[in-house]
Amino acid sequence: MSDAxxxxxxxxxxxxxxxxxxxxERILQAARDEFAERGYDKTSVRGIxxxxxxDAALVHHYFGTKDxxxxxxxxxxxxxxxxxxxxxxxxxDGIGERLARYFIGVWENPATRAPLLAVVRSALTNETAAKVxxxxxxxxxxxxxxxxxxxxxxxxxxxxxASHMVGIAILRYVIKAEPLASVDxxxxxxMVAPTLQRYLTEA
Amino acid sequence: MSDAxxxxxxxxxxxxxxxxxxxxERILQAARDEFAERGYDKTSVRGIxxxxxxDAALVHHYFGTKDxxxxxxxxxxxxxxxxxxxxxxxxxDGIGERLARYFIGVWENPATRAPLLAVVRSALTNETAAKVxxxxxxxxxxxxxxxxxxxxxxxxxxxxxASHMVGIAILRYVIKAEPLASVDxxxxxxMVAPTLQRYLTEA
Numbered sequence: 001m002s003d004a005x006x007x008x009x010x011x012x013x014x015x016x017x018x019x020x021x022x023x024x025e026r027i028l029q030a031a032r033d034e035f036a037e038r039g040y041d042k043t044s045v046r047g048i049x050x051x052x053x054x055d056a057a058l059v060h061h062y063f064g065t066k067d068x069x070x071x072x073x074x075x076x077x078x079x080x081x082x083x084x085x086x087x088x089x090x091x092x093d094g095i096g097e098r099l100a101r102y103f104i105g106v107w108e109n110p111a112t113r114a115p116l117l118a119v120v121r122s123a124l125t126n127e128t129a130a131k132v133x134x135x136x137x138x139x140x141x142x143x144x145x146x147x148x149x150x151x152x153x154x155x156x157x158x159x160x161x162a163s164h165m166v167g168i169a170i171l172r173y174v175i176k177a178e179p180l181a182s183v184d185x186x187x188x189x190x191m192v193a194p195t196l197q198r199y200l201t202e203a
Numbered sequence: 204m205s206d207a208x209x210x211x212x213x214x215x216x217x218x219x220x221x222x223x224x225x226x227x228e229r230i231l232q233a234a235r236d237e238f239a240e241r242g243y244d245k246t247s248v249r250g251i252x253x254x255x256x257x258d259a260a261l262v263h264h265y266f267g268t269k270d271x272x273x274x275x276x277x278x279x280x281x282x283x284x285x286x287x288x289x290x291x292x293x294x295x296d297g298i299g300e301r302l303a304r305y306f307i308g309v310w311e312n313p314a315t316r317a318p319l320l321a322v323v324r325s326a327l328t329n330e331t332a333a334k335v336x337x338x339x340x341x342x343x344x345x346x347x348x349x350x351x352x353x354x355x356x357x358x359x360x361x362x363x364x365a366s367h368m369v370g371i372a373i374l375r376y377v378i379k380a381e382p383l384a385s386v387d388x389x390x391x392x393x394m395v396a397p398t399l400q401r402y403l404t405e406a
Contacts, residue, residue, distance in 0.1 A: 039328065123378055124327050125242065130378050138380050159374055159383040160394055167370025171362055175326055175333050177341050180362040191363055195398045 024062050027052045031059075031073040036118030040070065040129040067128060071136045077115035078137055088148045088200070096197025100189045103165045107173060108185055117174065120166070149200055160199045164192065227265050230255045234262075234276040239321030243273065243332040270331060274339045280318035281340055291351040291403070299400025303392045306368045310376060311388055320377065323369070352403055364402045367395065 030052035034043045045066050049056040063069045087102045088095055106112045122129035142162070146154035168188065171177045180188075233255035237246045248269050252259040266272040290305045291298055309315045325332035345365070349357035371391065374380045383391075 120373075121327050124324050124373065134378050134380055138378065142380070153382070156382050156386060156390075157394075159380055160371070160391075163370035163374045163383070164367045164398075165370070166373060167366035167368070168363070170323075170327065170369060170373070171366045175337050175341065177337055177345070177362055179356070179359050180366070183359060187359075188363075191360075191402070194401070195367075198397070199394070 023052070023054055023058065027054060027059055027062060027069075028072055028076055031063075031069045032076060032115050032118070035070060035073055035122060036114050039118070040122035040126040043070075045069065067132055070122070070129060071132050073115075074119050074133060074137050077112075077119055078141065084141070084145055088145060092150075092201045094193075094197075095200055096195065097189060097193035099161065099196050099200070100165075100192045104168075104185045104189055107169050113173060116169075120170070120174075151199075151201060151203055157199045161196045164195060168192070226255070226257055226261065230257060230262055230265060230272075231275060231279055234266075234272045235279060235318050235321070238273060238276055238325060239317050242321070243325035243329040246273075248272065270335055273325070273332060274335050276318075277322050277336060277340050280315075280322055281344065287344070287348055291348060295353075295404045297396075297400075298403055299398065300392060300396035302364065302399050302403070303368075303395045307388045307392055310372050316376060319372075323373070323377075354402075354404065354406055360402045364399045367398060371395070 027048060031043075031048045034048050034051055038047075043066070045059050046056045048069060049059045052059070059069060063072055084099075084102070087098050090098065107116070119129075119133060123133045124130070142155050142158045145158040149157060151157050168180070172180050172188075175181075230251060234246075234251045237251050237254055241250075246269070248262050249259045251272060252262045255262070262272060266275055287302075287305070290301050293301065310319070322332075322336060326336045327333070345358050345361045348361040352360060354360050371383070375383050375391075378384075
């Protein structure tokens with residue numbers, strides 16, 4: 001045994017230095033997987049730590065409470081969304097189609113779909129998760145998009161566009177209502193683009 | 204003690220005749236409340252029976268399995284939606300606004316909002332619940348609406364309209380994203396009506 005003697009409850013505990021390189025990223029990845037698989041209620045800091053191969057204290061050390069880990073995991077899941085202002089920032093022409101195409105692309109890709117689905121599920125079934133989404137992530141994201149828009153009530157407009165996209169994702173990928181679940185993505189983009197164009201550009 | 208001697212596990216069990224008038228309705232109401240409060244996973248036939256003041260066997264007698272009770276409870280929650288074809292059937296002019304106004308009205312009313320929310324929550328977190336919603340309720344409802352429309356792919360069009368409404372409900376009433384959560388309903392109707400009008404009427 002090294003000098004890192006067991007603390008609390010007699011179990012050996014690794015210090016942050018012992019956890020090896022990339023421990024923070026490993027925890028975050030494990031957190032994302034756990035929240036995606038189990039949902040907010042059933043995920044614990046202990047379970048995340050176990051999946052990441054670290055001590056629970058290290059999770060607290062890096063992130064704080066379960067809510068804080070959730071917020072960090074959500075932020076990672078929304079990373080593709082951070083390029084949204086760039087998608088929107090190429091001028092008004094075709095902004096609706098660019099947004100629809102970008103959004104459908106994110107949801108068509110299983111790697112980016114799973115964590116987003118986990119966030120939506122958690123927020124729909126747990127008020128704490130809803131609050132984290134609303135306060136930490138959604139507000140910042142919507143404000144960033146709104147800043148790119150030249151319309152009255154830009155945040156409200158961004159929310160209308162987002163609501164349509166979220167609803168399509170739920171009916172297509174979760175409820176799997178036909179024919180929407182099987183239709184060619186291009187058909188969805190073609191129909192939805194003019195709607196988003198109007199919300200984001202017309203006074 | 205009467206002749207109705209205790210059966211199974213020594214507890215007295217009421218027969219269907221003992222359950223009194225309105226037992227079926229009481230069970231259905233209890234089921235709706237239980238699913239709304241606990242979600243699909245945590246709701247049991249036993250719990251529904253207890254809330255309705257009847258024996259679990261009576262629930263099975265009237266409805267069958269937990270899935271069957273869920274389907275019946277969903278149907279009851281969607282009853283307001285059964286007038287939808289009437290809302291849609293008054294001609295093309297203003298169909299988008301009528302639909303938006305009707306939908307927002309249902310969601311603004313807490314009595315009709317709670318059970319719908321329960322259905323959405325259950326379907327998002329449980330594949331069995333999603334299948335019941337998709338198979339029993341949504342398909343019939345969408346087909347009824349589609350029958351009123353004179354556009355290509357009417358069911359797809361109805362789903363696009365429904366997806367927008369579902370997304371607004373989630374952002375406004377569940378996530379409570381501002382400003383959408385607090386905005387005057389008339390402002391939502393004004394913005395969304397032209398979208399629904401296009402989906403439901405334009406070739």
